[in-house]
Amino acid sequence: MKKMEWVNVNDRLPEDDSEVLIYDSKYNCVIAVVYNSKYFEQKGFWLNENGGEYEYEYKNVTHWMSFPELPK
Numbered sequence: 001m002k003k004m005e006w007v008n009v010n011d012r013l014p015e016d017d018s019e020v021l022i023y024d025s026k027y028n029c030v031i032a033v034v035y036n037s038k039y040f041e042q043k044g045f046w047l048n049e050n051g052g053e054y055e056y057e058y059k060n061v062t063h064w065m066s067f068p069e070l071p072k
Contacts, residue, residue, distance in 0.1 A: 006063040013037065014064055021067065026060035032067075033058070 006023065007014075014020045014035040021030050 004065055004068055006065050008063055009061055014066070019067055020064045022058060022061045023063045024058045024060050025062045027058075031058060035064070 016037050017034060019032065019034050022033055023030055
């Protein structure tokens with residue numbers, strides 16, 4: 001089984017268009033998002049996507065992690 005670990009955003013960012021979990025320190029919550037480096041570099045925040053439309057901006061993300069593998 002692959003060990004799941006949080007990655008500090010200062011150490012590394014996810015690959016483009018990858019679905020990841022993020023931790024937002026302001027709201028103390030974990031959210032599923034699709035990472036887009038071009039948007040992140042221009043605007044400085046993460047977005048969650050719902051049916052192709054962005055719903056909310058997360059500006060206080062400190063860590064992210066890949067989704068675990070699905071059960072077999």
